[in-house]
Amino acid sequence: MDKEKVLDQIWENLSYVIDPEVGVSILDLNLVQKLELSDDGTVNIEVRMTTPACPAMLAYQLANDVVEALKKVSEVKKINFKLLDHYMADQINEAIKESLEEKPA
Numbered sequence: 001m002d003k004e005k006v007l008d009q010i011w012e013n014l015s016y017v018i019d020p021e022v023g024v025s026i027l028d029l030n031l032v033q034k035l036e037l038s039d040d041g042t043v044n045i046e047v048r049m050t051t052p053a054c055p056a057m058l059a060y061q062l063a064n065d066v067v068e069a070l071k072k073v074s075e076v077k078k079i080n081f082k083l084l085d086h087y088m089a090d091q092i093n094e095a096i097k098e099s100l101e102e103k104p105a
Helices: 003-014 056-071 089-102
Strands: 032-037 042-048 078-084
Touching: 003 032, 003 056, 042 056, 056 078, 056 089, 078 089
Parallel strands: 042 078
Antiparallel strands: 032 042
């Protein structure tokens, strides 16, 4: 696996993820706080919302959109997603984790 090429594809896909509240790419808003790709195809990603009080449904939608963008990269085998600094982060992170267990990358 050419990690640099895979990371380029991941960043490209993430550039199309739009914050549902403000209508701007999450990359333009600097919402991705951490992105790591391991040799086995595991992606560790941490994302924050524009505000900790963003409506929970929009925060979940954004989290799900990030995961779906990552799933489109065939070399991504596992996704560890974490939403940071949001009032419903624990619940959203658990829901995303459960959805990934049902339908992995």
